[in-house]
Structures are given as C-alpha cells and as structure tokens.
Amino acid sequence: MNYFAHLHIASLTSTSWVGNLLGDFPVDANRLDSDLLLGWRLHQKVDVMVDKHEASLLFRAMERKGRRRFAGIVQDITMDYWLIQNWPQFSSVPLDVFCEQAVAGLVKDKSRSPERLRNMISSLEHDNWLSNLGTLDGVDRAIRSIMHRWKHGAHLQGFIDDLPNVVAQAEAPFLALYPDLLDYVEQEMKKAEATHSLG
Template sequence: MNYIAHLHIADITETSYAGSLLGDFKWQIDPSHLALYKGWQLHQAVDTFVDAHPITERFKGLPRAGRRRFAGIIQDIVMDYWLVCYWERFSTDSFELFSHRVVASLGQDKHLCPERLQKMISSLEERNWLAGLGTKEGVERAIRSIQKRWSLGRFLDPFIGELDLLIEQAKQPFLLLYPEVLENACAAAAALDTGQVKK
C-alpha cells in the first residue's frame, strides 16, 4: 500500500496521519511520540500483511516487462490509483474532504517528522496533489520520484513503459485485497491499543 491507502487506514482507525507515512521514510523511532509511534507500527503491520498475501504473490507473477522483485513497489503505487477510483466504496466522505483533512493534520505534525517527509508535507500544503495519484500521469510521477532517490531506480523503467497494462492488472487484485487490508488494519490497531502487538 502507498500513501493514500496508509492515510485512509489512519483515517478509519483514528491514528496519526503523519505516523502512517513514517514507514516509508528514515525515522529514528521515538516511542515517546506515542501517536506517531502507533501510526508507524500500524504501517509496518499493514505492509507485512500485504507483502505476505497470496494476491500480492500472484500480482508479482503476472506476465509483464520488469523484474518480479520490483513489482511490489509498483503494486503499492497502482493500488493507490484504484483506491482513488473506487473511493466511494470505502469512504462516506468525499475524497476532497478527506484530502483536506489529511493535509491539515500533517501540517500540524510536520515539525515532528524527518526532513524528507517535512518537504513532502510542505509540497502538499502548497498544492494538494493526492488526487493526482488516481491518474496515469500521477502513477508515472510517483514511479519517477522513487527512481530519483533510489540507486536501483533504473530497473523501474520497464514498468513505466507498460503502465496501461500494470494499472489494469492491479484492478482485480485491489478489489479483492483492499477490504481484507482494512479488516486486518482495524484488528491491528485494536491490538496496538491493548498492547498485543510487539513494539
């Protein structure tokens, strides 16, 4: 799952939006920031569930250009595309209302975040681009953003050449997987509240 999915999970579990993103950024874990720490823990639990799911394994194994070992990165990004497209299935709030709420909350916690996440939050405050992740152009921008900061980014080039195929391949996996992700995330958040998840 990528940014929008993690933010949506934070929304429905009433956990920290900033914390929900910290799993994708270098962050020195500080359990004294309890809200952020719980969000970080939940992010890890969600990613572990998704990475080990049979639907994810099947998606990685579909015929396409690009190496199987990098397909999980693409899956995360394209799942956000379908979440925006099917937003009304999973939220009673409009995406616009959700995204404004998210950015306002992220702004309040920005000073607690690592520098790169602070820069991302600032860019969202300047121009809320979350809805753009639900477009083919937004998917490509997200992939190219990863390429710029990752030493193995060149290996994502073949995926960019097959975006139409990748997006279509991810539709049914998303529709099957995301309801399970939400159910698991709610259970994980409840377990964190009762101290049943290892820290």
C-alpha cells in the same frame, strides 16, 4: 500500500497522519513520540500483511516488461490508484474533503517529521496533489520519483514503458486485497486497545 492508503488507514483508526507515513521514511523508532510510534507500528504491520497476501503474490508473478523482483514497489503505487478510483466503496467522505483533511493532519505534525517528509508536506500545502495519485499521470510521476532517488531506480523503467497494462493488472489484486486489509487493521486496533500497544 503507498501514501494514500496509509492516510486512509490513519483516518479510519484515528491514529497519527504523519505516524502512518513514517514507515516510508528513515526514522529511529525508539525516539518517536507515542502517537507517532503507534502509526509507525501500524504502517509496518500493514506492509507485512500486504506483502504476504495472496493477491500481492499474484500481482508480482504476472508476466510484464518490468522485473518481477521490483513489482512490489509498483504495486504499492497502483494500489493508491485503485483506492482513489473506487473511493466511494471505501469511504463516505468526499474525496476532495478527505484530501483536505489529510493535508491538515499532516501539517499539524510537520515539525515532528523527518526532512524528506516535511518537504512532501510542504509540497502538499502548496498544491494538494493527493487525488492525482488516482490518475495515470500521477502513477507515472510517483514511479519516476522513486527512480530518481533510488540507486536501482532504472529497473523500474519497464513498468513505465507498459504503465496502462501494469495499472490494469493491479485492479483485481487491489479489490481482493483491500477489504481484507481493512479487516486486518480493525483487528489490530482492537488488540492495541486491549494491550495499549501494537508491539
């Protein structure tokens, strides 16, 4: 899952907005404040569950132009697309209201964020582009952003070249996976409440 899904999970679990994004940024977990650490740990558990889910395995195995070994990166971004497309199914909060809440929550802990995340939060303060992740243009921009900062980014070009098809391929896996993920998160939070730790 990418940024939007992790923010949705943060809202459902009343855990740190920033903490739930930190799994995608370089941090020393041993130095995190307890609330950020809780979100970071939840992010890690979510990523592992998603990677192992049969719907993810199916998506990564599909025939397409993009190289199979990098399909998981693109899956994360397309999952955000389909979450936004199906938003009323997963939240009673209007999409624009949620996006405002998410940015406000991120800004609150901006000073405790690593530099690249602080820059992203600043970008969202200037122009709240979260809902744009639910458009083909938003998916394109997200993939190109990874391409520009990752040394192996050129290998994602095949997904860009076949983007409408790639996004369409992700719909069924998302619908199969996301309800299971939310159930998993609920169970993990119940364990955390019982043990006061996700570790």
